[in-house]
Each structure stands twice: as C-alpha cells, then as structure tokens.
Amino acid sequence: MNEVTAINRTQPEYSDAVKKALARAPQLYINGEWVDSTGDATIDVEDPSTGKVVSKVVEASDKDVDRAVAAARTAFDDRRWRDMPPVAREKIMHKIADLILANAEELAELEAIDVGKPKGMASAVDVPGAAAHFTYMAGWAGKIGGETQAPYSMPGGMMFAYTLKEPVGVCAQIVPWNFPLLMACLKIAPALAAGCTTVLKPAEQTSLTALRLADLIHEAGVPAGVVNIITGYGHTGGDRMVKHPDVDKVAFTGSTEIGKLINRNATETLKHVTLELGGKSPVVVMPDVDVAETAPGVAGAIFFNSGQVCVAGSRLYAHKSVFDKVVEGMAETKDFWAPRPSLDPDAHMGPVVSSEQFDRVMGYIDAGKRDGASVLMGGDSPGGDGYYVNPTILTDVNPQMSVVREEIFGPVVVAQRFDDLDEVVKDANNTQYGLAAGVWTKDVSAAHKIASRLQAGSVWVNCHAMIDPALPFGGYKESGVGHEQGRLGLEAYLETKSVLMKL
Numbered sequence: 001m002n003e004v005t006a007i008n009r010t011q012p013e014y015s016d017a018v019k020k021a022l023a024r025a026p027q028l029y030i031n032g033e034w035v036d037s038t039g040d041a042t043i044d045v046e047d048p049s050t051g052k053v054v055s056k057v058v059e060a061s062d063k064d065v066d067r068a069v070a071a072a073r074t075a076f077d078d079r080r081w082r083d084m085p086p087v088a089r090e091k092i093m094h095k096i097a098d099l100i101l102a103n104a105e106e107l108a109e110l111e112a113i114d115v116g117k118p119k120g121m122a123s124a125v126d127v128p129g130a131a132a133h134f135t136y137m138a139g140w141a142g143k144i145g146g147e148t149q150a151p152y153s154m155p156g157g158m159m160f161a162y163t164l165k166e167p168v169g170v171c172a173q174i175v176p177w178n179f180p181l182l183m184a185c186l187k188i189a190p191a192l193a194a195g196c197t198t199v200l201k202p203a204e205q206t207s208l209t210a211l212r213l214a215d216l217i218h219e220a221g222v223p224a225g226v227v228n229i230i231t232g233y234g235h236t237g238g239d240r241m242v243k244h245p246d247v248d249k250v251a252f253t254g255s256t257e258i259g260k261l262i263n264r265n266a267t268e269t270l271k272h273v274t275l276e277l278g279g280k281s282p283v284v285v286m287p288d289v290d291v292a293e294t295a296p297g298v299a300g301a302i303f304f305n306s307g308q309v310c311v312a313g314s315r316l317y318a319h320k321s322v323f324d325k326v327v328e329g330m331a332e333t334k335d336f337w338a339p340r341p342s343l344d345p346d347a348h349m350g351p352v353v354s355s356e357q358f359d360r361v362m363g364y365i366d367a368g369k370r371d372g373a374s375v376l377m378g379g380d381s382p383g384g385d386g387y388y389v390n391p392t393i394l395t396d397v398n399p400q401m402s403v404v405r406e407e408i409f410g411p412v413v414v415a416q417r418f419d420d421l422d423e424v425v426k427d428a429n430n431t432q433y434g435l436a437a438g439v440w441t442k443d444v445s446a447a448h449k450i451a452s453r454l455q456a457g458s459v460w461v462n463c464h465a466m467i468d469p470a471l472p473f474g475g476y477k478e479s480g481v482g483h484e485q486g487r488l489g490l491e492a493y494l495e496t497k498s499v500l501m502k503l
C-alpha cells in the first residue's frame with residue numbers, strides 16, 4: 001500500500017459560492033418561505049474529507065414538523081397544485097431541472113463536501129441524474145388518466161363507468177446520505193407529476209443540497225406549501241412525519257432496519273408506503289468473460305461512491321477458471337480507487353460519510369479477518385483526518401461470515417469461486433436481500449437464464465448500477481416494498497377511483 005500513503009490528503013479550498021451556502025443561517029423551507037425553527041437545536045455539518053464542522057442545519061422540532069405537514073396539507077386540500085393545468089406543472093418541473101443544471105458546479109461541490117464523494121463524480125452522476133428525474137416525470141404530468149370500463153355483471157348500456165387517477169395526497173419523503181440530491185429529486189419529481197404535496201427530510205448527515213434544491217424549487221415557481229424541506233434526525237423529526245395523521249403516503253430510502261420500523265409505524269394510520277432498502281448484491285462472473293474488461297467493471301461495481309450504494313456489487317462470484325485473474329485484475333485498480341479528498345480533481349473515491357460509518361466499515365473488515373477471511377487488497381485505512389477506507393477485497397470467505405451476509409456499505413467486496421450455474425444461483429440468492437444483481441458473460445443464453453433466476457429487482461448484464469428514470473427500481477425480499485421510477489414509480493403517487501353512473 002506504499003503508493004496510497006504517498007497521496008496528499010489536503011482538501012482543496014472551497015469556492016466562494018459554496019462558502020456562501022455554508023454560511024447561511026440554519027433555516028427550514030416551509031410554506032414557500034425560509035423560516036427559523038421553533039426550537040434552537042442544530043446539527044453540525046461535517047466535511048468527511050477533513051472531519052471538520054463546516055456548517056449547521058436545523059434539528060427540526062415537533063412543532064416544525066407539524067407546521068411543514070400543515071402547509072403541505074393546506075396546499076393539497078385547496079388544490080393549488082393538482083388543479084393547475086398539467087402543461088403549467090410540466091413547465092415548472094422542467095424549470096427545476098434547468099435550474100439544477102444551471103447550478104451544477106455549486107451543487108456538485110456541496111455534495112462533495114457533504115457526502116465526501118468526488119466532485120467529478122457528483123458532476124457526472126448525481127447532478128445530471130437529479131435533473132433527469134424532473135424532466136422524465138415532467139413528461140408524465142400531462143399523461144395521467146384513467147379508463148372507461150364496461151361493467152362485467154351489468155347489461156350493456158345500463159351504466160357509464162370509468163376510473164379516475166388522483167394524487168394520493170400529502171407525502172412524507174425521507175432520504176439517506178449516499179446520494180442526497182439525487183434521492184431528493186427522485187422522490188419529489190413523481191409526487192409533483194402526480195399532483196401531490198410533500199414534506200421531504202434529508203439525512204441528518206447530508207442536508208446541504210436538499211436545502212439548495214428548495215431555493216431552486218422556489219425560483220421555478222412551485223406554489224407555496226407544495227414542497228417543504230425540513231432538516232433533522234430520523235428518530236425525532238422523521239418519526240413524527242411517518243406517524244403524522246395528516247400524511248397520506250410515506251416514501252423512504254435507507255436501511256432495512258429503519259424501513260421495517262417505518263412500515264410498522266405507518267401501518268397505524270394505514271398510509272401508503274414505498275420502501276427502498278438495503279442490499280447485498282451478487283455479481284456473477286462466468287468463465288467466458290474478457291477479464292481485461294470485466295475486472296475493472298466489477299471493481300467499479302463495489303468501489304463507486306466508496307461502496308455506499310444500495311446496489312453495490314458487494315458479493316463477487318467468479319467462476320473458478322477465471323477467479324484468480326479477475327481478483328488480480330481488480331487489485332490492479334487499487335491506485336485508481338485510492339481514497340482522496342472529495343475536491344481533489346484526481347479523486348475517484350472519497351472517504352466514507354462519517355466517523356460512525358468509518359467505524360462500522362472497519363468493524364466489518366476486522367470481523368472478516370477474525371473469521372478467517374484473507375485480505376487480498378486494502379483491509380485498512382490510510383489514516384488522516386478524514387474517514388478514509390482503502391478499497392478492500394476479501395477472499396477465503398464463507399456464507400456464515402458477517403462480511404458475506406450483512407450490508408457493509410463501504411468499499412469492501414467478498415470474492416468467492418463457483419463451479420456451476422445452479423450452484424452460483426443458489427449461493428447468490430442465499431440472502432435476506434434482493435435489490436440488485438450483476439452477470440458478466442458473453443454467453444447470451446447464460447445471461448438470460450441467470451437474470452431470470454436471480455431474486456433481485458434489477459439485474460445488470462456486463463455493467464452495474466445502470467439506474468435510469470424510465471426503469472422501475474425496487475427490491476425483492478427485505479430490500480423493499482413497491483417501486484420508484486418509470487410508470488410504476490408514478491403510480492405509487494396515485495389513487496384509483498371507480499365512478500359508475502346509471503344511464
């Protein structure tokens with residue numbers, strides 16, 4: 001790991017635009033206005049590349065949550081958004097996308113400072129992706145409709161019957177810290193297209209881009225109260241949102257543990273719920289692959305965003321005939337993925353998001369070593385003030401080990417060999433999770449066979465984490481409930497009403 005220690009891990013200076021954003025007074029965006037909290041609690045914002053506190057955000061009080069929900073309720077009930085001509089709603093949503101792209105530099109830098117992800121990556125992935133969710137869903141705003149349907153048990157001509165598609169109501173949207181802006185947009189866009197109103201809470205670790213997004217949503221002309229953005233902790237503010245009697249739908253992305261809790265809490269008032277949860281996604285490498293292409297691909301599947309990706313390819317299954325070559329090829333990407341400060345132009349991987357996450361990831365690596373896993377690469381931290389973890393490959397693992405069973409959410413892959421297709425499908429499916437999976441092969445028949453047999457909401461062939469606004473995204477098993485994105489993602493924000501009229 002000599003070359004890793006040679007890296008200068010000094011975070012470059014922040015831009016003036018970002019310094020201004022960091023210096024803002026901690027406030028909440030409620031009912032179309034920036035308002036002070038009714039309490040005085042704040043949460044420190046840390047730059048994980050340095051471990052330094054760079055700003056503060058509000059820790060929403062119960063009253064703040066109630067105020068935000070009340071604003072969303074009123075805005076929904078007086079129909080100020082849902083009754084606007086769809087063409088006008090569509091234009092506003094396009095305007096949000098345009099403003100996101102016009103502020104791309106600042107948003108990418110803020111995200112880099114808040115999450116620790118390389119700014120170049122935020123510019124290439126997070127910011128354009130965020131805008132794309134708005135433009136994609138904007139197109140649906142004017143294309144929502146029910147259908148006429150002849151009743152089955154009644155004579156023809158007796159009834160006129162049709163269905164109406166209506167917005168579900170007030171939404172509580174709770175997002176995690178790994179893709180804060182992208183997730184906020186992925187949640188808000190379908191709600192707006194459907195005609196809903198919302199209260200969105202970013203994760204307590206990463207609130208900055210959601211707050212800037214509130215500025216842009218305001219500037220685009222979204223009416224007051226339609227989108228409210230509040231900051232705060234999950235077990236307090238988030239919990240109150242989920243249990244609030246005036247909320248009709250909860251949309252959550254985060255850990256499976258909290259997803260289950262939210263599902264229970266939302267059941268009390270029978271809210272609509274969509275949950276996008278954790279994963280331990282298998283990546284299957286077949287014997288026929290071109291190793292030179294596949295090894296960097298499967299390395300990227302785990303090291304992208306420091307492995308803090310719900311669909312991270314964290315369990316590698318390579319056929320025994322190519323296993324050694326594949327893991328050697330992955331190890332050759334060590335310098336490319338060596339962790340650097342998020343604003344370093346050479347960074348491809350940054351630190352992990354927080355000291356808590358650092359301890360969690362290092363704890364898993366240590367547990368893996370104790371359980372007898374071999375460290376083929378990494379397995380340690382390069383040190384420094386930030387929360388840097390070296391990209392890590394563990395071999396000699398077995399299905400009983402916690403590193404194989406549990407979501408680590410860090411740059412750690414467990415690599416295993418397999419003999420035949422039936423065996424690898426069984427092993428790949430031997431998990432509580434079912435979010436995503438990957439297959440690398442030139443054998444078209446094997447690709448389709450494995451894709452159909454893997455229990456996962458998304459399967460990628462010869463690529464990984466290709467997520468697109470038009471394609472439904474959801475989890476099998478304990479990885480989620482319902483779908484986001486695509487037509488199904490819009491449907492999750494719609495109610496269906498049947499109307500029957502006697503002629």
Ligand code: NAI
Nearest residue numbers: 175176202203233234235238239254255258277278310409
């Ligand atoms: P978390 O699930 O606790 O937090 C995600 C969001 O839920 C945050 O906005 C948080 O404020 C909110 N939240 C927490 N408790 C809540 C509650 N009782 N009611 C309502 N909202 C609540 O995830 P955390 O603690 O940040 O990370 C722990 C682990 O979860 C990670 O190591 C990773 O394994 C997993 N995770 C998975 C993500 C995914 O995209 N699937 C994203 C983030 C974390």
Ligand code: MG
Nearest residue numbers: 234254255258
């Ligand atoms: Mg938590």
